[in-house]
Amino acid sequence: MPCDHARTLLGAYVDGELTGAARQAAADQVRSCPACADAADDIRRIGRQLNATGREVAPPQLAQRIRDELAKEMASDRPVPSRLATTWRAPAARFVGAMVAASVVSSLITWSVATWPRGEVRLENDVVSAHIRSLLQDSPIQVASSDNHTVKPWFNGRIDFAPEVKDFTSEGFPLLGGRIDYIGGRRVGAIVYKRHLHVINVFMWPAAGPEPADALADVAKGYNVLHWSKAGVTYWAISDLNADEMRQLHGLL
Amino acid sequence: MAVVSNFESAAVPHMDAAFNLAFWLLRNRTDAEDAVQEAYLRAFRAYATLKSNDIRPWLLAIVRNVAYRMLARRGRSGNVISFDEAFPGRGGDGAGEIDVASDAPSAETLLIGEGDRAMVTTALAELPATFREVVVLREMEGLSYREIADVIGVPIGTVMSRLSRARGDLKTILQRLIDKDLSNAM
CATH class of the missing domain: 1.10.10.10 (Winged helix-like DNA-binding domain superfamily/Winged helix DNA-binding domain)
Known part of the structure; x- marks a missing residue:
């Protein structure tokens, strides 16, 4: 199969998502390789059929139901979380915002959707799942050590960067060890700390995009989640530990 | 009320897209309706934080999030x-x-x-x-x-x-x- 390598790009070509040389290469391929031309036709045909028959149309009364709900929402005196979100953006209020957020559980789910950049909500779900998974297993770690000289080299070749591994036993956060996990479609490093009886997972991977200045806090499924970026690495810490002590660990890292 | 009408005029046109996505994730029309309604309420509350001019991906992300939460609540995977x-x-x-x-x-x-x-x-x-x-x-x-x-x-x-x-x-x-x-x- 001489053209096998280009099949991923074929879809992108059909979708008009390629530009420049890549687009030209795909066009040439479709012209010169009958199998590729067929594959492109299949993509188009299936797409047309899905578009023609697969779309599920909303019931006509749904729009009215939503309008009524919105009107009710405006009529109620309950402070809307978007106000909290606006305060949150003022730098001076960030810390206060985090504290308020940690306690106002009722608004938190909305709040997480509201203030976390798109995509992070999905990442958060992955982080929560990975954390729970690690607790369901016999041990949350693949390499055990209270010595960072064992844990750090263990990650060599397993993930594509060298995670920061430090032991904070003297500060009350002993290092249990590390493992590899899978979050947001990639392999990530997980460093596991303990605080009293609580297990803390700290996931890390190379940061993509701008780094938020402050750590963002949330509660998901009863776990405290804290995430931040530092020196080109994105960190997600999660535990049933209280938010204050989570921030303490953040300060150490 | 200006906020409501702003949000409404921006978001309601995408209701069919929202419903279709919810339906295909939940595979049930009643659940999809509930998901869209809940998502729109959440989107409305968070509307002030939307920085982009393009409301559709943002809205669909919320719909998707709500739908996945509902799936998780059902205790079954999609x-x-x-x-x-x-x-x-x-x-x-x-x-x-x-x-x-x-x-x-x-x-x-x-x-x-x-x-x-x-x-x-x-x-x-x-x-x-x-x-x-x-x-x-x-x-x-x-x-x-x-x-x-x-x-x-x-x-x-x-x-x-x-x-x-x-x-x-x-x-x-x-x-x-x-x-x-x-x-x-x-």
Whole structure:
């Protein structure tokens, strides 16, 4: 199969998502390789059929139901979380915002959707799942050590960067060890700390995009989640530990 | 009230897209309605934080998030649901499958057009949710890769590879359904 390598790009070509040389290469391929031309036709045909028959149309009364709900929402005196979100953006209020957020559980789910950049909500779900998974297993770690000289080299070749591994036993956060996990479609490093009886997972991977200045806090499924970026690495810490002590660990890292 | 009308005029036009995505994740019209309603309420509360001019990917991301939470609450994975509900008559003959239409695409949809046309939606239902959603967003809603990446929170390259894999799987499933249909007909 001489053209096998280009099949991923074929879809992108059909979708008009390629530009420049890549687009030209795909066009040439479709012209010169009958199998590729067929594959492109299949993509188009299936797409047309899905578009023609697969779309599920909303019931006509749904729009009215939503309008009524919105009107009710405006009529109620309950402070809307978007106000909290606006305060949150003022730098001076960030810390206060985090504290308020940690306690106002009722608004938190909305709040997480509201203030976390798109995509992070999905990442958060992955982080929560990975954390729970690690607790369901016999041990949350693949390499055990209270010595960072064992844990750090263990990650060599397993993930594509060298995670920061430090032991904070003297500060009350002993290092249990590390493992590899899978979050947001990639392999990530997980460093596991303990605080009293609580297990803390700290996931890390190379940061993509701008780094938020402050750590963002949330509660998901009863776990405290804290995430931040530092020196080109994105960190997600999660535990049933209280938010204050989570921030303490953040300060150490 | 200006806020409400701003939000309404921006968000309501995308209600069909929102409903379609919710339906294809939840595979149930009633649940999809609830998901859209809840998502719109959340979106309204968070509207002040929307920085982009393009409300659609943001809105769909919230719908998707609500739908996945509902799936998690059901205690079943999206894959399990799609499989059970897409093939209620599994093991029986082809005609039985079309009769059970409560959760499958509405009965009219399945009967429209020639055989392999209806099969496309059946095949889509069989894909795992991760792959199903990129197909729905691309082929039914016509979102760009950038927009899909924003909705599901992955890099564009991941959108490209998922879509490619989803299309390949869709074709394989479709082929199997058509073969099965032919052997039933004979």
